[in-house]
Amino acid sequence: MRGVTRRSFIDWLLGLGIVGWISSVLYPIIQYIIPPRVPEARLSAVKVGKVDDFEPNSGRVVRFGNEPVLLIRTEFGDFKAFTATCTHLACIVQYRPDWKLIWCACHNGRFDLNGINIAGPPPRPLEPLKVVVRGDDVYVTREA
Amino acid sequence: MWRRIYRWLDERYQLQALVEFMSHKYVPMHRHTIWYYFGGVSLFLFLVQVTTGILLLMYYRVGEDASYESVRFIMSQVRFGWLIRSIHSWGANLMILTVFIHMFSVYFTRAYRKPRELTWVSGFLLLVLALFFGFTGYLLPWNQLAFFATRVGTEIVGSVPAIGHELVRILRGGEEVSGATLARFFGLHVALLPGIFTILLTLHLLFIQRQGIAEPESWAGRPESEKRRMPFFPNFLLRDLLLWLIVLNVLAFLAVFYPWELGPKADPFAPAPPGIKPEWYFLFMYQTLKILPAKVFFLEGEFVGVLFFTLGGLLWMTVPFWEGRLGKYRNEIAHLIGWIVLVYIATMTLWGFRS
Numbered sequence: 365m366r367g368v369t370r371r372s373f374i375d376w377l378l379g380l381g382i383v384g385w386i387s388s389v390l391y392p393i394i395q396y397i398i399p400p401r402v403p404e405a406r407l408s409a410v411k412v413g414k415v416d417d418f419e420p421n422s423g424r425v426v427r428f429g430n431e432p433v434l435l436i437r438t439e440f441g442d443f444k445a446f447t448a449t450c451t452h453l454a455c456i457v458q459y460r461p462d463w464k465l466i467w468c469a470c471h472n473g474r475f476d477l478n479g480i481n482i483a484g485p486p487p488r489p490l491e492p493l494k495v496v497v498r499g500d501d502v503y504v505t506r507e508a
Numbered sequence: 509m510w511r512r513i514y515r516w517l518d519e520r521y522q523l524q525a526l527v528e529f530m531s532h533k534y535v536p537m538h539r540h541t542i543w544y545y546f547g548g549v550s551l552f553l554f555l556v557q558v559t560t561g562i563l564l565l566m567y568y569r570v571g572e573d574a575s576y577e578s579v580r581f582i583m584s585q586v587r588f589g590w591l592i593r594s595i596h597s598w599g600a601n602l603m604i605l606t607v608f609i610h611m612f613s614v615y616f617t618r619a620y621r622k623p624r625e626l627t628w629v630s631g632f633l634l635l636v637l638a639l640f641f642g643f644t645g646y647l648l649p650w651n652q653l654a655f656f657a658t659r660v661g662t663e664i665v666g667s668v669p670a671i672g673h674e675l676v677r678i679l680r681g682g683e684e685v686s687g688a689t690l691a692r693f694f695g696l697h698v699a700l701l702p703g704i705f706t707i708l709l710t711l712h713l714l715f716i717q718r719q720g721i722a723e724p725e726s727w728a729g730r731p732e733s734e735k736r737r738m739p740f741f742p743n744f745l746l747r748d749l750l751l752w753l754i755v756l757n758v759l760a761f762l763a764v765f766y767p768w769e770l771g772p773k774a775d776p777f778a779p780a781p782p783g784i785k786p787e788w789y790f791l792f793m794y795q796t797l798k799i800l801p802a803k804v805f806f807l808e809g810e811f812v813g814v815l816f817f818t819l820g821g822l823l824w825m826t827v828p829f830w831e832g833r834l835g836k837y838r839n840e841i842a843h844l845i846g847w848i849v850l851v852y853i854a855t856m857t858l859w860g861f862r863s
Protein backbone atom coordinates (compact mmCIF):
# COMPACT_ATOMS: atom_id res chain seq x y z
CA MET A 365 0.00 0.00 0.00
CA ARG A 366 1.93 2.94 -1.30
CA GLY A 367 1.05 6.41 -0.06
CA VAL A 368 -0.44 5.28 3.22
CA THR A 369 1.71 6.59 5.97
CA ARG A 370 1.20 5.81 9.59
CA ARG A 371 -0.03 9.37 10.00
CA SER A 372 -2.71 9.22 7.32
CA PHE A 373 -3.80 5.84 8.59
CA ILE A 374 -4.38 7.26 12.03
CA ASP A 375 -6.24 10.25 10.60
CA TRP A 376 -8.42 7.85 8.73
CA LEU A 377 -9.11 5.76 11.82
CA LEU A 378 -9.90 8.88 13.78
CA GLY A 379 -12.31 10.09 11.10
CA LEU A 380 -14.03 6.74 11.04
CA GLY A 381 -14.30 6.83 14.82
CA ILE A 382 -15.91 10.26 14.77
CA VAL A 383 -18.41 9.27 12.08
CA GLY A 384 -19.23 6.11 14.01
CA TRP A 385 -19.67 8.04 17.20
CA ILE A 386 -21.94 10.65 15.61
CA SER A 387 -24.11 8.04 13.94
CA SER A 388 -24.45 6.03 17.11
CA VAL A 389 -25.82 9.18 18.76
CA LEU A 390 -28.03 10.24 15.87
CA TYR A 391 -29.50 6.85 15.02
CA PRO A 392 -31.46 6.35 18.24
CA ILE A 393 -32.59 9.99 18.21
CA ILE A 394 -33.99 9.71 14.69
CA GLN A 395 -35.67 6.43 15.52
CA TYR A 396 -37.10 8.01 18.65
CA ILE A 397 -38.80 10.90 16.87
CA ILE A 398 -40.56 8.64 14.36
CA PRO A 399 -43.86 7.97 16.11
CA PRO A 400 -44.52 4.25 16.63
CA ARG A 401 -47.41 2.78 14.68
CA VAL A 402 -50.16 2.03 17.12
CA PRO A 403 -52.07 -0.95 15.79
CA GLU A 404 -55.53 0.37 15.02
CA ALA A 405 -58.24 -1.91 16.20
CA ARG A 406 -59.87 -3.14 13.01
CA LEU A 407 -63.14 -1.40 13.38
CA SER A 408 -65.88 -3.58 12.08
CA ALA A 409 -68.92 -1.39 12.52
CA VAL A 410 -69.67 1.77 14.44
CA LYS A 411 -73.14 2.78 15.45
CA VAL A 412 -73.56 6.44 14.62
CA GLY A 413 -77.19 7.06 15.59
CA LYS A 414 -80.83 6.41 14.83
CA VAL A 415 -82.35 6.83 11.40
CA ASP A 416 -84.49 9.71 12.62
CA ASP A 417 -81.43 11.62 13.86
CA PHE A 418 -80.61 12.40 10.25
CA GLU A 419 -82.87 14.60 8.18
CA PRO A 420 -83.07 13.90 4.47
CA ASN A 421 -80.74 16.18 2.45
CA SER A 422 -78.31 16.70 5.31
CA GLY A 423 -74.87 15.54 6.38
CA ARG A 424 -72.86 15.27 9.54
CA VAL A 425 -69.28 14.40 10.45
CA VAL A 426 -69.23 11.36 12.76
CA ARG A 427 -66.46 9.50 14.53
CA PHE A 428 -65.27 6.26 13.02
CA GLY A 429 -62.62 5.29 15.52
CA ASN A 430 -60.01 8.00 15.14
CA GLU A 431 -61.24 8.96 11.73
CA PRO A 432 -63.75 11.66 10.82
CA VAL A 433 -66.38 10.26 8.45
CA LEU A 434 -69.02 12.26 6.58
CA LEU A 435 -72.41 10.61 6.82
CA ILE A 436 -74.93 11.92 4.31
CA ARG A 437 -78.64 11.29 4.09
CA THR A 438 -79.68 12.18 0.57
CA GLU A 439 -82.89 13.95 -0.31
CA PHE A 440 -84.33 10.52 -1.20
CA GLY A 441 -83.63 9.22 2.29
CA ASP A 442 -80.78 6.79 1.64
CA PHE A 443 -77.45 6.93 3.46
CA LYS A 444 -73.91 7.40 2.16
CA ALA A 445 -70.61 7.67 3.98
CA PHE A 446 -67.13 8.80 2.98
CA THR A 447 -63.91 9.52 4.79
CA ALA A 448 -64.23 13.22 5.61
CA THR A 449 -60.55 14.03 5.06
CA CYS A 450 -60.17 16.02 1.86
CA THR A 451 -57.81 14.38 -0.61
CA HIS A 452 -56.22 17.76 -1.35
CA LEU A 453 -54.63 19.03 1.87
CA ALA A 454 -56.56 17.18 4.58
CA CYS A 455 -59.20 19.68 5.61
CA ILE A 456 -62.50 18.18 6.77
CA VAL A 457 -65.26 18.29 4.16
CA GLN A 458 -68.98 19.00 4.66
CA TYR A 459 -72.29 18.34 2.93
CA ARG A 460 -73.87 21.30 1.14
CA PRO A 461 -77.64 20.78 1.10
CA ASP A 462 -78.07 23.74 -1.28
CA TRP A 463 -75.84 22.16 -3.95
CA LYS A 464 -76.44 18.52 -2.99
CA LEU A 465 -72.68 18.13 -3.12
CA ILE A 466 -69.76 17.56 -0.78
CA TRP A 467 -67.75 20.72 -0.28
CA CYS A 468 -64.32 21.47 1.15
CA ALA A 469 -64.23 25.01 2.51
CA CYS A 470 -60.45 25.26 2.51
CA HIS A 471 -59.87 25.64 -1.22
CA ASN A 472 -63.35 25.22 -2.60
CA GLY A 473 -62.97 21.58 -3.60
CA ARG A 474 -66.15 19.69 -4.60
CA PHE A 475 -67.14 16.04 -4.72
CA ASP A 476 -70.36 14.51 -5.99
CA LEU A 477 -72.50 12.12 -3.98
CA ASN A 478 -70.35 9.19 -5.10
CA GLY A 479 -67.33 10.90 -3.58
CA ILE A 480 -65.84 11.69 -7.00
CA ASN A 481 -63.79 14.89 -7.13
CA ILE A 482 -65.54 17.12 -9.65
CA ALA A 483 -64.15 20.62 -9.07
CA GLY A 484 -61.35 22.47 -7.36
CA PRO A 485 -57.95 21.16 -6.34
CA PRO A 486 -58.69 17.70 -4.84
CA PRO A 487 -56.78 15.14 -6.94
CA ARG A 488 -58.60 11.94 -5.88
CA PRO A 489 -62.08 10.79 -4.85
CA LEU A 490 -63.03 10.37 -1.22
CA GLU A 491 -62.91 6.81 0.08
CA PRO A 492 -66.46 5.43 0.38
CA LEU A 493 -67.63 3.52 3.46
CA LYS A 494 -70.64 1.30 3.80
CA VAL A 495 -73.73 2.30 5.74
CA VAL A 496 -75.92 -0.41 7.18
CA VAL A 497 -79.35 0.29 8.61
CA ARG A 498 -80.48 -2.37 11.02
CA GLY A 499 -83.91 -1.73 12.43
CA ASP A 500 -83.72 1.83 13.69
CA ASP A 501 -79.95 2.00 14.03
CA VAL A 502 -77.43 3.35 11.53
CA TYR A 503 -74.00 1.67 11.35
CA VAL A 504 -70.93 2.64 9.36
CA THR A 505 -68.51 -0.09 8.27
CA ARG A 506 -65.47 -0.24 6.07
CA GLU A 507 -66.19 -2.35 3.03
CA ALA A 508 -64.18 -5.50 3.32
CA MET B 509 -23.23 57.06 44.94
CA TRP B 510 -23.26 55.89 41.29
CA ARG B 511 -19.69 57.04 40.97
CA ARG B 512 -18.70 54.86 43.89
CA ILE B 513 -20.45 51.80 42.53
CA TYR B 514 -18.86 52.43 39.17
CA ARG B 515 -15.41 52.79 40.71
CA TRP B 516 -15.92 49.67 42.78
CA LEU B 517 -16.80 47.69 39.66
CA ASP B 518 -14.14 49.36 37.53
CA GLU B 519 -11.47 48.41 40.00
CA ARG B 520 -12.43 44.78 39.69
CA TYR B 521 -13.54 44.43 36.09
CA GLN B 522 -11.76 47.24 34.23
CA LEU B 523 -14.96 48.77 32.89
CA GLN B 524 -13.01 51.73 31.58
CA ALA B 525 -11.56 49.53 28.84
CA LEU B 526 -15.03 48.53 27.73
CA VAL B 527 -16.24 52.14 27.59
CA GLU B 528 -13.08 53.04 25.69
CA PHE B 529 -13.74 50.24 23.24
CA MET B 530 -17.35 51.20 22.70
CA SER B 531 -16.61 54.86 22.22
CA HIS B 532 -14.31 53.96 19.35
CA LYS B 533 -17.07 52.20 17.51
CA TYR B 534 -18.77 54.37 14.94
CA VAL B 535 -21.91 54.10 12.94
CA PRO B 536 -21.67 55.65 9.47
CA MET B 537 -24.14 58.44 8.84
CA HIS B 538 -25.74 58.92 5.44
CA ARG B 539 -29.20 58.92 3.92
CA HIS B 540 -29.64 55.18 4.50
CA THR B 541 -28.73 55.26 8.20
CA ILE B 542 -32.35 54.67 9.15
CA TRP B 543 -32.12 51.07 7.94
CA TYR B 544 -29.43 50.29 10.52
CA TYR B 545 -32.09 50.42 13.22
CA PHE B 546 -34.12 47.43 12.03
CA GLY B 547 -31.65 44.85 13.28
CA GLY B 548 -31.74 46.39 16.73
CA VAL B 549 -35.53 46.52 16.71
CA SER B 550 -35.66 42.83 15.74
CA LEU B 551 -33.37 42.05 18.66
CA PHE B 552 -35.60 44.01 21.00
CA LEU B 553 -38.70 42.20 19.77
CA PHE B 554 -37.01 38.86 20.32
CA LEU B 555 -36.33 39.87 23.92
CA VAL B 556 -40.00 40.83 24.25
CA GLN B 557 -40.98 37.38 22.93
CA VAL B 558 -38.72 35.63 25.41
CA THR B 559 -40.09 37.67 28.31
CA THR B 560 -43.77 37.29 27.43
CA GLY B 561 -43.22 33.67 26.41
CA ILE B 562 -41.80 32.79 29.81
CA LEU B 563 -44.72 34.58 31.46
CA LEU B 564 -47.21 32.60 29.35
CA LEU B 565 -45.45 29.40 30.40
CA MET B 566 -46.54 29.97 33.99
CA TYR B 567 -50.18 29.24 33.12
CA TYR B 568 -50.08 27.55 29.73
CA ARG B 569 -50.65 23.79 29.75
CA VAL B 570 -50.21 21.47 26.84
CA GLY B 571 -52.77 18.90 25.72
CA GLU B 572 -55.93 18.42 23.68
CA ASP B 573 -58.04 18.97 26.78
CA ALA B 574 -55.83 21.57 28.41
CA SER B 575 -54.28 23.99 25.91
CA TYR B 576 -57.37 25.86 24.76
CA GLU B 577 -58.75 25.99 28.27
CA SER B 578 -55.48 27.29 29.70
CA VAL B 579 -55.21 30.05 27.09
CA ARG B 580 -58.81 31.03 27.81
CA PHE B 581 -57.93 31.06 31.49
CA ILE B 582 -54.95 33.33 30.78
CA MET B 583 -57.20 35.70 28.85
CA SER B 584 -60.16 35.81 31.21
CA GLN B 585 -58.87 35.13 34.73
CA VAL B 586 -55.19 35.97 35.00
CA ARG B 587 -54.57 39.65 35.71
CA PHE B 588 -53.13 41.22 32.54
CA GLY B 589 -53.13 37.77 30.96
CA TRP B 590 -54.92 39.16 27.88
CA LEU B 591 -52.19 41.78 27.60
CA ILE B 592 -49.30 39.34 27.84
CA ARG B 593 -50.84 36.99 25.26
CA SER B 594 -51.70 39.84 22.91
CA ILE B 595 -48.18 41.24 23.13
CA HIS B 596 -46.71 37.80 22.45
CA SER B 597 -48.91 37.38 19.37
CA TRP B 598 -48.42 40.89 18.00
CA GLY B 599 -44.73 40.81 18.90
CA ALA B 600 -44.29 37.65 16.84
CA ASN B 601 -45.79 39.33 13.79
CA LEU B 602 -43.84 42.56 14.22
CA MET B 603 -40.61 40.65 14.81
CA ILE B 604 -40.95 38.68 11.59
CA LEU B 605 -41.79 41.88 9.73
CA THR B 606 -38.76 43.75 11.08
CA VAL B 607 -36.46 40.81 10.35
CA PHE B 608 -37.68 40.83 6.73
CA ILE B 609 -37.08 44.59 6.48
CA HIS B 610 -33.64 44.21 8.08
CA MET B 611 -32.71 41.48 5.61
CA PHE B 612 -33.76 43.42 2.54
CA SER B 613 -32.01 46.57 3.75
CA VAL B 614 -28.80 44.58 4.17
CA TYR B 615 -29.32 43.13 0.72
CA PHE B 616 -29.86 46.42 -1.05
CA THR B 617 -26.92 48.15 0.66
CA ARG B 618 -24.86 45.07 -0.34
CA ALA B 619 -23.52 44.79 3.19
CA TYR B 620 -23.44 41.00 2.76
CA ARG B 621 -20.28 41.21 0.66
CA LYS B 622 -16.86 40.12 1.84
CA PRO B 623 -15.97 40.05 4.73
CA ARG B 624 -19.57 39.76 6.01
CA GLU B 625 -20.68 36.55 4.28
CA LEU B 626 -21.29 34.63 7.48
CA THR B 627 -23.19 37.49 9.10
CA TRP B 628 -25.60 37.23 6.16
CA VAL B 629 -25.88 33.45 6.40
CA SER B 630 -26.52 33.52 10.16
CA GLY B 631 -29.07 36.29 9.69
CA PHE B 632 -30.93 34.30 7.07
CA LEU B 633 -31.03 31.27 9.35
CA LEU B 634 -32.43 33.47 12.12
CA LEU B 635 -35.27 34.45 9.79
CA VAL B 636 -35.99 30.80 9.02
CA LEU B 637 -36.03 30.03 12.75
CA ALA B 638 -38.38 32.95 13.37
CA LEU B 639 -40.76 31.42 10.80
CA PHE B 640 -40.58 28.10 12.63
CA PHE B 641 -41.32 29.92 15.89
CA GLY B 642 -44.40 31.38 14.26
CA PHE B 643 -45.58 28.07 12.81
CA THR B 644 -45.18 26.09 16.02
CA GLY B 645 -46.53 28.83 18.30
CA TYR B 646 -49.63 29.32 16.19
CA LEU B 647 -50.93 25.83 17.01
CA LEU B 648 -50.42 26.11 20.76
CA PRO B 649 -53.79 27.70 21.68
CA TRP B 650 -55.48 24.70 19.96
CA ASN B 651 -58.18 26.78 18.33
CA GLN B 652 -60.06 25.91 15.16
CA LEU B 653 -58.16 28.18 12.76
CA ALA B 654 -54.77 27.02 14.00
CA PHE B 655 -55.85 23.38 13.88
CA PHE B 656 -56.78 23.47 10.21
CA ALA B 657 -53.88 25.73 9.23
CA THR B 658 -51.54 23.15 10.80
CA ARG B 659 -53.31 20.24 9.11
CA VAL B 660 -52.87 21.91 5.73
CA GLY B 661 -49.34 23.14 6.46
CA THR B 662 -48.04 19.76 7.52
CA GLU B 663 -49.91 17.93 4.74
CA ILE B 664 -47.88 19.88 2.16
CA VAL B 665 -44.75 18.07 3.35
CA GLY B 666 -46.50 14.81 2.41
CA SER B 667 -45.99 15.66 -1.27
CA VAL B 668 -42.27 14.87 -1.04
CA PRO B 669 -41.79 11.64 -3.03
CA ALA B 670 -41.08 8.40 -1.15
CA ILE B 671 -40.45 9.76 2.36
CA GLY B 672 -43.27 12.35 2.43
CA HIS B 673 -45.68 10.30 4.47
CA GLU B 674 -43.07 9.43 7.07
CA LEU B 675 -42.03 13.10 7.34
CA VAL B 676 -45.62 14.12 8.00
CA ARG B 677 -45.85 11.49 10.73
CA ILE B 678 -42.69 12.83 12.34
CA LEU B 679 -44.00 16.39 12.21
CA ARG B 680 -47.42 15.46 13.60
CA GLY B 681 -46.29 12.79 16.01
CA GLY B 682 -48.79 10.43 14.37
CA GLU B 683 -51.15 10.20 11.43
CA GLU B 684 -53.29 13.17 12.39
CA VAL B 685 -52.80 16.57 13.98
CA SER B 686 -53.58 15.70 17.59
CA GLY B 687 -52.42 16.09 21.16
CA ALA B 688 -49.16 14.44 20.08
CA THR B 689 -48.60 17.26 17.56
CA LEU B 690 -49.28 19.80 20.27
CA ALA B 691 -46.66 18.18 22.52
CA ARG B 692 -44.07 18.22 19.73
CA PHE B 693 -44.71 21.79 18.69
CA PHE B 694 -44.63 22.89 22.31
CA GLY B 695 -41.21 21.31 22.86
CA LEU B 696 -39.88 22.90 19.69
CA HIS B 697 -41.38 26.29 20.48
CA VAL B 698 -40.23 26.71 24.05
CA ALA B 699 -37.02 24.67 24.21
CA LEU B 700 -35.31 23.66 20.98
CA LEU B 701 -35.96 26.80 18.92
CA PRO B 702 -35.06 29.31 21.68
CA GLY B 703 -31.82 27.39 22.26
CA ILE B 704 -30.71 27.32 18.63
CA PHE B 705 -31.92 30.87 18.08
CA THR B 706 -29.87 32.18 21.00
CA ILE B 707 -26.70 30.49 19.78
CA LEU B 708 -27.11 31.83 16.25
CA LEU B 709 -28.02 35.27 17.50
CA THR B 710 -24.89 35.37 19.66
CA LEU B 711 -22.77 34.45 16.64
CA HIS B 712 -24.53 37.03 14.48
CA LEU B 713 -23.86 39.77 17.02
CA LEU B 714 -20.26 38.65 17.59
CA PHE B 715 -19.57 38.86 13.86
CA ILE B 716 -20.96 42.39 13.79
CA GLN B 717 -18.95 43.38 16.86
CA ARG B 718 -15.77 42.11 15.28
CA GLN B 719 -16.21 43.75 11.90
CA GLY B 720 -18.09 46.91 12.67
CA ILE B 721 -20.94 48.25 10.59
CA ALA B 722 -20.53 48.23 6.82
CA GLU B 723 -19.84 51.58 5.21
CA PRO B 724 -21.65 52.50 2.02
CA GLU B 725 -19.71 51.60 -1.11
CA SER B 726 -19.76 55.18 -2.31
CA TRP B 727 -17.42 56.03 0.58
CA ALA B 728 -14.55 54.05 -0.84
CA GLY B 729 -11.76 56.41 -1.75
CA ARG B 730 -13.33 59.41 -0.09
CA PRO B 731 -11.19 61.47 2.28
CA GLU B 732 -11.83 60.68 5.97
CA SER B 733 -13.05 64.23 6.58
CA GLU B 734 -16.05 63.69 4.29
CA LYS B 735 -17.26 60.59 6.10
CA ARG B 736 -19.79 61.46 8.74
CA ARG B 737 -19.97 59.08 11.66
CA MET B 738 -21.78 58.85 14.92
CA PRO B 739 -20.20 57.17 17.97
CA PHE B 740 -21.96 53.92 18.82
CA PHE B 741 -21.73 54.78 22.49
CA PRO B 742 -23.58 56.72 23.66
CA ASN B 743 -25.18 58.40 20.62
CA PHE B 744 -26.34 55.43 18.56
CA LEU B 745 -27.19 53.36 21.61
CA LEU B 746 -29.37 56.12 23.06
CA ARG B 747 -31.24 56.52 19.80
CA ASP B 748 -31.65 52.76 19.68
CA LEU B 749 -33.10 52.74 23.18
CA LEU B 750 -35.47 55.56 22.29
CA LEU B 751 -36.66 53.56 19.31
CA TRP B 752 -37.15 50.48 21.49
CA LEU B 753 -39.38 52.57 23.71
CA ILE B 754 -41.40 53.64 20.69
CA VAL B 755 -41.71 50.05 19.47
CA LEU B 756 -42.87 48.96 22.91
CA ASN B 757 -45.55 51.63 22.75
CA VAL B 758 -46.66 50.50 19.30
CA LEU B 759 -46.90 46.95 20.64
CA ALA B 760 -48.90 48.05 23.67
CA PHE B 761 -51.21 50.07 21.43
CA LEU B 762 -51.86 47.11 19.13
CA ALA B 763 -52.31 44.71 22.05
CA VAL B 764 -54.77 46.98 23.85
CA PHE B 765 -56.85 48.17 20.90
CA TYR B 766 -56.66 45.08 18.72
CA PRO B 767 -56.53 42.24 21.26
CA TRP B 768 -55.62 38.89 19.75
CA GLU B 769 -58.66 36.65 19.32
CA LEU B 770 -58.90 33.07 20.45
CA GLY B 771 -61.94 31.85 18.49
CA PRO B 772 -63.63 28.48 18.95
CA LYS B 773 -61.76 25.41 20.17
CA ALA B 774 -60.37 22.94 17.64
CA ASP B 775 -62.70 20.02 16.91
CA PRO B 776 -61.09 17.25 14.86
CA PHE B 777 -64.58 16.00 13.99
CA ALA B 778 -66.08 19.18 12.58
CA PRO B 779 -65.90 20.45 9.01
CA ALA B 780 -63.33 23.12 8.23
CA PRO B 781 -64.75 26.66 8.27
CA PRO B 782 -64.22 28.81 5.17
CA GLY B 783 -61.25 31.15 5.08
CA ILE B 784 -58.50 28.86 6.35
CA LYS B 785 -55.27 30.68 5.62
CA PRO B 786 -51.82 30.64 7.12
CA GLU B 787 -50.40 33.69 8.87
CA TRP B 788 -49.47 36.51 6.48
CA TYR B 789 -45.77 35.63 6.49
CA PHE B 790 -46.50 32.27 4.89
CA LEU B 791 -49.01 33.62 2.39
CA PHE B 792 -46.55 34.15 -0.47
CA MET B 793 -45.52 30.51 -0.36
CA TYR B 794 -49.09 29.32 0.14
CA GLN B 795 -50.40 31.37 -2.79
CA THR B 796 -47.65 29.98 -5.01
CA LEU B 797 -48.71 26.43 -4.11
CA LYS B 798 -52.32 27.29 -4.84
CA ILE B 799 -51.68 28.45 -8.40
CA LEU B 800 -49.49 25.47 -9.29
CA PRO B 801 -51.29 22.71 -11.20
CA ALA B 802 -51.88 19.39 -9.41
CA LYS B 803 -49.23 17.68 -11.51
CA VAL B 804 -46.09 19.22 -12.99
CA PHE B 805 -44.67 16.53 -15.28
CA PHE B 806 -44.73 13.50 -13.02
CA LEU B 807 -44.30 15.42 -9.74
CA GLU B 808 -47.02 16.60 -7.41
CA GLY B 809 -47.65 20.33 -7.70
CA GLU B 810 -47.10 20.91 -3.98
CA PHE B 811 -43.73 19.22 -4.15
CA VAL B 812 -42.64 21.44 -7.02
CA GLY B 813 -43.56 24.41 -4.84
CA VAL B 814 -41.63 23.03 -1.88
CA LEU B 815 -38.63 22.42 -4.12
CA PHE B 816 -38.87 25.92 -5.60
CA PHE B 817 -38.78 27.60 -2.20
CA THR B 818 -36.07 25.31 -0.82
CA LEU B 819 -33.78 26.00 -3.77
CA GLY B 820 -34.72 29.68 -3.83
CA GLY B 821 -33.97 29.97 -0.12
CA LEU B 822 -30.60 28.27 -0.56
CA LEU B 823 -29.65 30.59 -3.43
CA TRP B 824 -30.70 33.61 -1.38
CA MET B 825 -28.71 32.39 1.62
CA THR B 826 -25.58 31.88 -0.47
CA VAL B 827 -25.78 35.18 -2.35
CA PRO B 828 -22.44 36.48 -1.00
CA PHE B 829 -20.68 33.43 -2.42
CA TRP B 830 -21.90 33.52 -6.02
CA GLU B 831 -22.78 37.15 -6.55
CA GLY B 832 -19.09 38.05 -7.06
CA ARG B 833 -18.97 35.90 -10.20
CA LEU B 834 -21.64 37.86 -12.00
CA GLY B 835 -19.00 39.95 -13.72
CA LYS B 836 -19.07 43.54 -14.80
CA TYR B 837 -22.74 44.19 -14.10
CA ARG B 838 -22.84 42.44 -10.75
CA ASN B 839 -24.24 45.48 -8.93
CA GLU B 840 -27.05 45.93 -11.40
CA ILE B 841 -27.85 42.23 -11.56
CA ALA B 842 -27.86 41.83 -7.77
CA HIS B 843 -30.07 44.89 -7.49
CA LEU B 844 -32.49 43.49 -10.04
CA ILE B 845 -32.63 40.09 -8.33
CA GLY B 846 -33.42 41.82 -5.03
CA TRP B 847 -36.29 43.72 -6.58
CA ILE B 848 -37.68 40.64 -8.31
CA VAL B 849 -37.69 38.72 -5.02
CA LEU B 850 -39.22 41.63 -3.12
CA VAL B 851 -41.93 42.30 -5.71
CA TYR B 852 -42.69 38.58 -5.98
CA ILE B 853 -43.15 38.23 -2.21
CA ALA B 854 -45.24 41.41 -2.02
CA THR B 855 -47.59 40.57 -4.91
CA MET B 856 -48.09 36.97 -3.85
CA THR B 857 -48.82 38.08 -0.28
CA LEU B 858 -51.40 40.63 -1.45
CA TRP B 859 -52.95 38.12 -3.83
CA GLY B 860 -53.12 35.59 -1.01
CA PHE B 861 -54.93 38.13 1.16
CA ARG B 862 -57.52 38.88 -1.46
CA SER B 863 -58.33 35.34 -2.54
Ligand code: HEM
Pocket residue numbers: 554557558560561562564565568579593596597599600601603604638639641642645646647648649697698702768
Ligand atom coordinates in the same frame (compact mmCIF):
# COMPACT_ATOMS: atom_id res chain seq x y z
C1 HEM C 1 -38.16 31.70 24.54
C2 HEM C 1 -39.02 32.15 23.78
C3 HEM C 1 -40.50 31.81 23.72
C4 HEM C 1 -41.32 31.15 24.63
C5 HEM C 1 -40.93 30.56 25.97
C6 HEM C 1 -42.65 31.11 24.06
C7 HEM C 1 -43.78 30.55 24.65
C8 HEM C 1 -45.05 30.48 24.09
C9 HEM C 1 -46.21 29.89 24.69
C10 HEM C 1 -46.25 29.22 26.06
C11 HEM C 1 -47.26 30.04 23.83
C12 HEM C 1 -48.71 29.55 24.03
C13 HEM C 1 -49.59 30.58 24.68
C14 HEM C 1 -50.46 31.30 23.69
O1 HEM C 1 -50.77 30.73 22.65
O2 HEM C 1 -50.84 32.43 23.97
C15 HEM C 1 -46.76 30.73 22.68
C16 HEM C 1 -47.53 31.10 21.58
C17 HEM C 1 -47.03 31.71 20.43
N1 HEM C 1 -45.71 32.09 20.21
FE1 HEM C 1 -44.18 31.92 21.52
N2 HEM C 1 -42.61 31.74 22.84
C18 HEM C 1 -41.30 32.18 22.61
C19 HEM C 1 -40.82 32.86 21.50
C20 HEM C 1 -41.55 33.14 20.35
C21 HEM C 1 -41.03 33.78 19.16
C22 HEM C 1 -39.60 34.26 18.97
C23 HEM C 1 -42.07 33.87 18.27
C24 HEM C 1 -42.14 34.42 16.87
C25 HEM C 1 -41.26 34.83 16.10
C26 HEM C 1 -43.25 33.28 18.91
C27 HEM C 1 -44.50 33.17 18.32
C28 HEM C 1 -45.65 32.66 18.93
C29 HEM C 1 -46.97 32.66 18.34
C30 HEM C 1 -47.35 33.18 16.94
C31 HEM C 1 -47.83 32.08 19.28
C32 HEM C 1 -49.35 31.89 19.16
C33 HEM C 1 -50.03 33.03 19.88
C34 HEM C 1 -51.50 32.80 20.12
O3 HEM C 1 -52.25 32.70 19.15
O4 HEM C 1 -51.89 32.74 21.28
N3 HEM C 1 -42.89 32.86 20.17
N4 HEM C 1 -45.41 30.99 22.85
Ligand code: FES
Pocket residue numbers: 450451452453454455468469470471472473484485486
Ligand atom coordinates in the same frame (compact mmCIF):
# COMPACT_ATOMS: atom_id res chain seq x y z
S1 FES D 1 -57.97 20.79 1.53
FE1 FES D 1 -59.87 20.41 0.56
S2 FES D 1 -59.75 21.64 -1.18
FE2 FES D 1 -57.80 21.95 -0.27
